[in-house]
Amino acid sequence: MGNIIYHYCNVESFKAIIENKTLWLSSVYNLNDYKEIHWIKDKIFKKIKTSSTKDNFLKxxxxxxxYSKQLPNVYIASFSEGSDLLSQWRAYANDGYGVAIGFNSDYFKENNMVQTSSVLYDEESQEKQIDLILKPLEQLDNEIDTQSIQFNEICKAIITDINNLSAKSxxxxxxxEQEVRLIHNPKITDDKKNKRFIFEDNLSQMMFRSVCGNLIPYFELKFDEEKQTPAILEIIKGPKNKFIEEEVKIFLSNNGFYCVDIKSSKSSYR
Structure with missing residues (x-):
């Protein structure tokens, strides 16, 4: 993975991200392609089916x-290693009128509540990861008390690892797409006794936005230029973008981003 990862967006989102110095990490259940979250899940169920015998069936x-009952507490923001990809301009940057914000991947490494991961596309590698994740379950005694705290804790740890793999596969x-994802795993506990949800290790309060009749949960990741490591390194203007370079530089400078390179897409897409 290079030092720069690109967030493709329309002009309105670009303006909001720069002015608010904020990225939104949304639930994996609200990805553009809902099938994504089932890609690894289907492989897990297939692996369990082939691993089950009359001796370990109950386990x-x-x-x-x-696993079926627990919703993944995984929130992501999507980027690409590609700075000028036609598919990304079309899908995420208003058909080329938007921009790609070049974030410094090293900046995010300073935040221990997020992890940066290149998306895993190779199925053989995904299968190997699944085998490693399920190994603790395989090694458990087949006679273990499935109602015990030990069994539940081991299963929870395995499920967390599965959800993280799902979020990057x-x-x-x-x-x-050459996708890279920022992944956030808040701990959300249903405190039934006190009738509330308890949040731990979260980037912000859980926020909600309404989209097409649905409520979408997300967390806010704040970034700034006060740290030694800059958050944004460059802006790539889309092939149809109408920005005047000097004006964009002033806009960025007014919001604390003076040393940012402005570049133009080399695509001839119109």
Missing amino acids: YKCFEEL KNELFKE
């Missing part, structure tokens, strides 16, 4: 039930 069955048909 795997109980794990499967826990896609079908290899999407490989051209």
Whole structure:
């Protein structure tokens, strides 16, 4: 992964991101392609089916039930390693009228509540990761008490690892996107006794926005230029973008981003 990762967006989003110095990390359940979250899930169920025997059936069955019930507490923001990809201009930057914001990937490494990960497209690598994640379950005694705290804690840890793998895995048909994701795993506990939800290790309060009749949860990741490591390194103007370079530089400078390079797409797309 290079030092710069690109967030493709329309002009309105670009303006809001720069002025508010904020990125939104949304639930994996609200990705553009809903099938993404089932890509690894389907592989997990297939692996469990092939691993189950009459001796370990109960162990795997109980794990499967826990896995099916637990929604993944995984929130992501999407980027690309590609600075000038036609597919990204079309899909995420208002058909080329928008921009690609070049973020410094090293900046995010300073925040221990997010991890930066290149999306894994290779199915063989995904299968190997699944085998490693499920190994603790495989090694558990088949006679273990599936109602015990030990069993539940081990399963929770495995499910967390599965959800993180799901958040960074896609079908290899999407490989051209060269996607990189910021991943956030807040701890959300349903405190039934006090009738509330408890949040730990979260970037912000859980926020909500309404989109097409649905409520979309997200967390805010604040960034600034006060740190030694700059957050934004360059802006790539889309192939149809109408920005006047000097005006964009002033806009960025007014919001604390003076030393940012402005470049233009080399695409002839019109």
